[in-house]
Amino acid sequence: MDSPTKSTAVGDVPTQVFEKFLEAITAAGVAPEMVGRIRKALLEDHDFTEDGLESAIFGEGVADD
């Protein structure tokens, strides 16, 4: 059996928490496209930065104030 890496292990704790979070926001009525973008940022790109999450929430065309 191969030893899985911390961040990509099947069902590691952060992944489970993020999955629960995505399920919760889906149930709360958040648009599926936005949920898809957040899922990609958190689970595929592992991008937890403010800019990354802002892009995921508002799309690439987020306005700078």
Add this chain to the structure above:
Amino acid sequence: MIRINSIVIEEFRGIRKLTLDFKGKNFAICGPNGTGKSGVVDALEFVLTGNISRLSGEGRGEISVKQHAPHVDKQNDPAKARVIVSVTIASLKKTVSIERNVKSPGSATIIPNDADVVEVLRHVAGRPEIMLSRRELIRYVLATPGKRDEEVQALLHLDQIGDVRTSLQKIANALKRQLVVLEASVKGALENLNRALGIGQLTKENIFTAANSKRALLNLPAIAEFTATTSLKDGMAVPGPAKPQAILKKQAMADIQAAREGLEAIAGSETTKAVAVVLAELKALAADPLAAAGVSRENFYTIGISLIEAEICPFCDTKWDLDALRTKVQKKLEHLKELSRKRKDVEKKLLPLCTAEKGISEYAIHPDNP
């Protein structure tokens, strides 16, 4: 969830050979320092994950699992350092045997090697909290209540979630600040709308009443319902850019024909002759010095002749011959009258020529106004 039934440890850490039967229950090990208590915990972590966290990671220097996990007598033969564990997977109702040696820590022999079994064991290996060191436990116990969540996050490798939470909180705070500005903007816009419509409270009925009364003045139909695209100005004529005035082809052709006829008439021999005559007379008039004096000089002589009564000039007292002076002035007056007659004659001849030219100008197409 898995339960450990038994473990067999051979040539591992300080243990030569040890078999423990946990019977699937809680198990405690106690004994003096250096008797191998931690070795049992290391063996358990190693067989489940292929790693010993106490011997790897940051700050461990040159210590490695491969060199330091085997018993000191078997450091050159890591294949002999092995651990076999028997576990029961409650969810699958299966009892599984796992064997792993230090020579090949990345691969384990799993019996039965079923896909669902492998999946559960991968899941277990991904849970860092299955093995907590004494230091980690003490740090958690000593943590103040406000910091305990951070310690739990550190134990479970949840720092990623902490980062996400911090980022989301920052985004939420920024949006709250924007919301205050936008709410003020909306409030101002609503107040302006109320004032413009002259209504006290912004309700659909009030808007309809105020807007429809003004629309009625403009003969526009009343608005009965709001949609996403409804405008209170719906139906009002929007002034567009001025369109160039259309020219009727028939009219244009008639104008062109008239202009052509006019030009032909002007170019004719009669007109040319008439122009030549008028020009000659104008030249003759221009050559006469009295012609430029015009009407004012004629009036002057008329008044002057009436003043010639005495034999002395009333201005300079010079003597003059009364009859000779009167005759001289009379001649000048007659000459002026002759000039006036000629001028009127030329003007009379000029009039039809000017009229013909003016007619052509009206038909001609001006370059700035096609």
